[in-house]
Amino acid sequence: MSFTAAAAPLQSVPAGPVRYWDSPAPYCLHTSLRILVRGKGDPTIRLAPGSAWLAFLTPEGPATLNLREEPAPAPGARVRAQAWGPGAGWALDSVPALLGEHDDWTEFDDDAFCATLPRMVTETRRRNRSLRLPSTGRIMDSLIPVVLEQKVTVIEAYYAWRYLVSRYGTDAPGPAPAGMKAAPAPETWRRIPSWDWHKARVDLSRSSTILRACSLASGLERLADAPLGDDLTARLCSVPGVGVWSAAEITQRTHGAPDSVSVGDYHLAAYVGAALTGRRTDDAGMLELLEPWRGHRQRVVRMIMLSGYRKPAYGPKLAPMDHRRR
Structure with missing residues (x-):
């Protein structure tokens, strides 16, 4: 993979430094960065097939980052990155990690490992070879x-x-x-x-x-900059009110954590259990089911989510609460 400065910005876009990120493997912006979007109308990100806009603060000030897929020799990929604002340089430096340059699926895609995975997971992975787990570093x-x-x-x-x-x-x-x-x-x-x-x-x-x-x-x-592991989770959980579920959800986005499972999620355990066995389960049951793929459990969960599987619905949904009345 390479990340190089462009000779000049495109004339159709207002001036801002431009760089290109090249990968020898397929890459999809929309699938990879979708985990960063917080619902329709999220003010910090606009994501569409083939392009993304992100706005965030950096140590050097605010930045806007535009990412756009561009033609590249098959089976590789090229993403054009352009940034504006005082934090433009910092934003561009963060692009390789943001796009998942260090997210290595080699072991997951190995034939011997794939043979242990449920067909749902292997088929979904076959259709989503362009997915990477992003690392925002924020x-x-x-x-x-x-x-x-x-x-x-x-x-x-x-x-x-x-x-x-x-x-x-x-x-x-x-x-x-x-x-x-x-x-x-x-x-x-x-x-x-x-x-x-x-x-x-x-x-x-x-x-x-x-x-x-x-x-x-x-x-x-x-x-x-801390490595993934129990120490990072413990340091995040040292903030009162931040537990293991929150730490997992954070590191999935900040570190592209390939093994981070959101234990304590209201729906996830039942969803994973139903997808893998046809029966709902609890957190302990989910972790037992995912244990054979330790090191890649978040990858397995992501593939299940991308498979289109929907678990049967029983009983009422969790209703929104109006905290203004409390």
């Missing part, structure tokens, strides 16, 4: 929306993220799509008044966890 931008998702429906969590980022985020620099924002800096999250947490339908437990994490933000951001 801890707080993953931690905060994950905390917002604790013990509520995704509808509630996505609404809260959209409301708070739209209201307090930084306008995306450059020619970003209308309404795009970089998520607020930790000091801005800490200044959000209680009534706006209330309007965002965020209860005291989740807002308090976010505020505690923001007070530790500088140390937490350094974990972006």
Whole structure:
């Protein structure tokens, strides 16, 4: 793989540094980066087949990053990356990891390993050879929306993220799509008044966890360079209100964690159990089912999710709660 500077930006796009990321293997932006999107209307990302816009804060300031697939010799791939704003250089430097350059599927795709996998997984992988697990390297931008998702429906969590980022985020620099924002800096999250947490339908437990994490933000951001493992999970879980489920969800995005399983998820264990055995199970049962593929358990889960499998629905769904009435 290579990542080189372009001679000049395309004339049809306002000036901004451009680089190209080349891979000898297939790559799909939409499939790979979809895990980063927090619902329809997420102000921090716009994702479409073949292209993506992202806005985020960097140590050098806000940045807008545009990624676009371009023709490349088969079976390889090329992505054009262009950035704007004070953090443009930092954003471009983060592109290889963001696109999953270090996400190695070699062992997973080995014939001997594939022979141990359920047909559902191998067939889905065959159709999705272009998937990579992204590594954003931005801890707080993953931690905060994950905390917002604790013990509520995704509808509630996505609404809260959209409301708070739209209201307090930084306008995306450059020619970003209308309404795009970089998520607020930790000091801005800490200044959000209680009534706006209330309007965002965020209860005291989740807002308090976010505020505690923001007070530790500088140390937490350094974990972006920490290796995956129990120590990283423990350091994330040292923030009161951040548990093993949250740590797994964070590292799936910040580190492209190939073995990270979201234990404690409201739906995942039952979903994995039904997909692999036809019967629902609990967290312990899910981990037992996934144990033969330790080291690649998140890859297996992603393939199941991409397979299109839908577990049978029994009983009422978890209803959204209006925390403004509490």
